[in-house]
Amino acid sequence: MRVPNPFVIFVWLCVVVFLSLAVLSLISVLTLFAATLVVALFVHGDEWKIYMKYSTITASLILCFNLLLSGGWGNNVLFKYYFITISSESLLFSLMMVFKFLAIVSAFGVFSSTVRIEDLITVLERLRIPDKALVTAVISLSVFPVLTKDAKEITEVFYVRGMNCEKKSMRDRIKARMPLLISLAETALERGMDLAQTLELRGYPSRKRNPWKKIKLQLYEKIIVLILVSLVPAYFTLAYFFRLQMLEIFSVMLTSIAAISRRCVE
Amino acid sequence: MIRFSNVYFKYSLNDDFALRNISLKIEQSEFLLVVGDSGSGKTTFLRCINALIPHFYHGIFKGDVTVNGISTRDKSPSELASIVGTVIQTPQNQVLMTTVEREIAFPLENAGYSEDIISVRIEEALELCGINNLRHRKISELSGGEIQKVVIAASLVHRPKILVLDEPISQLDPKSAEDILNILKHLNEELGMTVILAEHRLDRTLHMVDRVIVFDKGTIVADGEPRMVFSKTDMNALGVGYPPVMGIALKGGIRPPPLTVKEARKYLKNLLLNSKIREPAFRTGAELFKLQDAWFKYTQKWILKNVNLGLKRGEIIGILGHNGAGKTTLAKLIAGLYHPQKGKVLRRKDIRVGMVFSNPDIHFSQDSVEDELKLSLRLAGVKKDHSKILQSLNIEHLTKRNPRDLSGGEKMLTAIASVAVSEPDILILDEPTLGLSYKHKATLIEFLKRYAKNKSIVIISHDVETIAKIAPRILVLSHGTVIADSNARDIMCGSFVFSTQLNRVAQSLADEGVDSLILTDNDIELSGAYDKSTLNGKERRSQ
Numbered sequence: 011m012r013v014p015n016p017f018v019i020f021v022w023l024c025v026v027v028f029l030s031l032a033v034l035s036l037i038s039v040l041t042l043f044a045a046t047l048v049v050a051l052f053v054h055g056d057e058w059k060i061y062m063k064y065s066t067i068t069a070s071l072i073l074c075f076n077l078l079l080s081g082g083w084g085n086n087v088l089f090k091y092y093f094i095t096i097s098s099e100s101l102l103f104s105l106m107m108v109f110k111f112l113a114i115v116s117a118f119g120v121f122s123s124t125v126r127i128e129d130l131i132t133v134l135e136r137l138r139i140p141d142k143a144l145v146t147a148v149i150s151l152s153v154f155p156v157l158t159k160d161a162k163e164i165t166e167v168f169y170v171r172g173m174n175c176e177k178k179s180m181r182d183r184i185k186a187r188m189p190l191l192i193s194l195a196e197t198a199l200e201r202g203m204d205l206a207q208t209l210e211l212r213g214y215p216s217r218k219r220n221p222w223k224k225i226k227l228q229l230y231e232k233i234i235v236l237i238l239v240s241l242v243p244a245y246f247t248l249a250y251f252f253r254l255q256m257l258e259i260f261s262v263m264l265t266s267i268a269a270i271s272r273r274c275v276e
Numbered sequence: 277m278i279r280f281s282n283v284y285f286k287y288s289l290n291d292d293f294a295l296r297n298i299s300l301k302i303e304q305s306e307f308l309l310v311v312g313d314s315g316s317g318k319t320t321f322l323r324c325i326n327a328l329i330p331h332f333y334h335g336i337f338k339g340d341v342t343v344n345g346i347s348t349r350d351k352s353p354s355e356l357a358s359i360v361g362t363v364i365q366t367p368q369n370q371v372l373m374t375t376v377e378r379e380i381a382f383p384l385e386n387a388g389y390s391e392d393i394i395s396v397r398i399e400e401a402l403e404l405c406g407i408n409n410l411r412h413r414k415i416s417e418l419s420g421g422e423i424q425k426v427v428i429a430a431s432l433v434h435r436p437k438i439l440v441l442d443e444p445i446s447q448l449d450p451k452s453a454e455d456i457l458n459i460l461k462h463l464n465e466e467l468g469m470t471v472i473l474a475e476h477r478l479d480r481t482l483h484m485v486d487r488v489i490v491f492d493k494g495t496i497v498a499d500g501e502p503r504m505v506f507s508k509t510d511m512n513a514l515g516v517g518y519p520p521v522m523g524i525a526l527k528g529g530i531r532p533p534p535l536t537v538k539e540a541r542k543y544l545k546n547l548l549l550n551s552k553i554r555e556p557a558f559r560t561g562a563e564l565f566k567l568q569d570a571w572f573k574y575t576q577k578w579i580l581k582n583v584n585l586g587l588k589r590g591e592i593i594g595i596l597g598h599n600g601a602g603k604t605t606l607a608k609l610i611a612g613l614y615h616p617q618k619g620k621v622l623r624r625k626d627i628r629v630g631m632v633f634s635n636p637d638i639h640f641s642q643d644s645v646e647d648e649l650k651l652s653l654r655l656a657g658v659k660k661d662h663s664k665i666l667q668s669l670n671i672e673h674l675t676k677r678n679p680r681d682l683s684g685g686e687k688m689l690t691a692i693a694s695v696a697v698s699e700p701d702i703l704i705l706d707e708p709t710l711g712l713s714y715k716h717k718a719t720l721i722e723f724l725k726r727y728a729k730n731k732s733i734v735i736i737s738h739d740v741e742t743i744a745k746i747a748p749r750i751l752v753l754s755h756g757t758v759i760a761d762s763n764a765r766d767i768m769c770g771s772f773v774f775s776t777q778l779n780r781v782a783q784s785l786a787d788e789g790v791d792s793l794i795l796t797d798n799d800i801e802l803s804g805a806y807d808k809s810t811l812n813g814k815e816r817r818s819q
Binding site for chain 2: 126127128148152155156160163164166167168169170171172173188189190192193196197200201204205206207208209210211212213214215216218219220221222223
């Protein structure tokens with residue numbers, strides 16, 4: 011796998027998440043999502059694929075809830091069935107919410123695929139993130155890969171014990187899966203405890219910490235970080251005065267590609 | 277080096293004290309083995325040395341523990357990390373970084389060492405543990421044995437004076453276990469490191485150590501030189517048991533008993549010559565399951581290649597093989613969790629298959645052992661009394677306890693009970709002896725023998741002593757291929773890797789008339805009319 015500079019990727023992630031939450035146009039959100047897709051193509055991350063695979067169900071739920079709850083807001087009604095009304099405005103709004111979610115998940119997928127836990131610690135320390143938050147981040151990121159394996163094994167355990175979710179109503183399926191979810195949650199907690207214990211035994215957190223491999227930013231990477239960071243105040247200015255959301259969104263896309271592709275090609 | 281003064285400890289959620297009035301001194305460069313039944317206080321004792329108690333695990337802590345003159349009350353585990361290196365029970369939960377060298381560098385980074393020193397120390401630790409070839413590998417690509425070595429290397433980079441290990445070889449195949457123990461021996465003998473090891477597998481560890489301490493219900497009931505302690509204490513009553521050669525010598529009245537296979541060759545010769553060999557008796561019924569030319573892969577690489585296996589009612593099959601040989605995948609194929617991409621599975625439609633996984637924790641979702649069994653019966657659609665199985669496994673006293681609060685051995689027996697309660701026709705057990713004390717192992721062996729009378733059992737284990745006692749038929753897997761499938765004696769007798777301790781003695785005495793087919797003490801009947809003269813005065817003095 012090609013590894014871009016973790017610091018640049020971290021800043022890129024923060025900017026993508028911020029803009030995904032802030033922008034209010036479907037095209038802007040789609041462009042952001044496309045930017046993350048291009049980056050994902052460059053890094054070939056396995057974690058990104060897993061993130062996207064599991065987020066499809068949530069994305070479908072977001073679409074359904076938004077369509078139902080928007081209650082036909084807008085004038086152009088496309089569909090009406092009893093109390094369900096879908097207008098073109100509510101459809102666009104729902105799609106925007108879905109792609110906001112997908113853009114954020116995709117950015118996190120890229121982040122997980124490219125930034126190793128040891129580099130994340132270095133990056134977060136450089137940003138003077140408090141120790142407790144750092145320990146939480148380290149444990150969460152260490153537990154996640156093992157948790158997917160645990161989830162698979164716990165499902166197998168319950169399958170062999172006779173759990174059968176087929177030919178049942180949705181309510182019964184959820185009820186049948188409850189023991190599985192409880193087991194998964196408890197296993198995750200225990201793993202988290204073991205990892206916290208290991209961090210203590212390895213002398214972490216420590217004020218004396220000195221990373222073995224330093225993360226150095228080359229000149230072009232510094233410029234990219236500067237551009238990415240400046241996009242946040244730029245968004246407010248442009249959006250307020252000129253309503254030119256697309257401009258900075260395209261800037262994110264271009265700088266993202268530049269940031270990642272340069273290092274990847276090296 | 278380490279001093280315990282009247283130490284008591286009670287976990288905040290437990291009613292009983294886990295340690296009671298512990299007072300002892302451990303000198304520098306000692307190699308200490310900590311033994312005891314499951315839940316006797318071994319792990320708690322180790323947690324007091326690295327200061328996890330009282331800083332990480334909270335509860336009532338009385339008395340004082342000093343390590344290298346420092347009270348563990350005053351220093352946290354992270355501050356003691358440069359003096360005490362620790363390896364916990366589950367190595368997979370002790371790796372944090374993505375690559376081997378970064379994992380080993382992590383403790384040094386935290387201690388603030390310069391880049392140059394970190395590089396040198398990494399090199400040193402890799403060399404010491406013999407894993408220089410793994411340096412740039414990803415942790416996720418390593419086998420269990422390799423991860424264990426990396427964890428040990430990460431514990432050593434500080435050049436600690438003390439190394440504390442909690443069951444470090446329980447999940448390893450015989451070769452990997454031997455590698456780890458050789459590393460520990462080297463650290464102790466050549467570098468003068470104090471090694472404190474808690475372990476149930478006495479046949480591999482007892483002969484290596486200088487001193488043994490025996491725990492029972494939170495107190496130390498015996499402490500001293502291994503041969504002396506094991507001769508004077510009834511280890512079976514304490515749930516600890518004996519290594520096979522020592523156990524049989526004590527049964528035959530040979531005292532002091534031999535510790536190693538080499539000693540046993542001398543001491544047990546007459547005893548074995550005068551013993552009657554029991555012929556194994558086993559009956560089998562109709563075929564329940566058959567795999568024909570089965571191939572299986574997860575992604576690109578074939579994990580199982582052309583596997584053929586038939587399983588009959590009443591049969592117990594032991595599956596042996598190195599870490600990553602494909603044993604668990606084969607078990608999942610039998611359980612119906614996976615389907616082969618090539619080949620056939622023939623399974624009778626009216627049979628049920630149950631599988632116990634190597635990690636007992638993933639079996640539990642209820643607040644009590646009783647509810648866990650009731651859930652299993654409900655899921656399997658079986659109406660039955662759940663209390664009988666608890667009696668069969670001697671864990672009826674755990675009925676109301678939360679399964680997650682139990683000791684390692686008790687958890688494993690509860691997981692087995694939760695699967696076996698619905699009486700599946702084929703019961704598959706993946707590493708069922710992990711964390712089991714002698715007492716629990718003996719209970720499990722008896723239970724499985726009874727269970728197999730009208731059912732089938734497939735048991736995967738690195739514990740060759742237990743496999744030899746239970747399984748009349750052995751299947752050996754190597755890199756996904758079945759390299760042997762025959763009766764236990766054919767495969768285990770004389771094997772360099774899979775033979776039992778007693779068989780190694782019998783093999784070397786075969787020329788002198790000892791039956792080389794002896795695998796375990798179950799295979800022989802002591803006649804009592806043997807000559808104890810081999811253990812003459814000179815040999816006794818030399819011990």
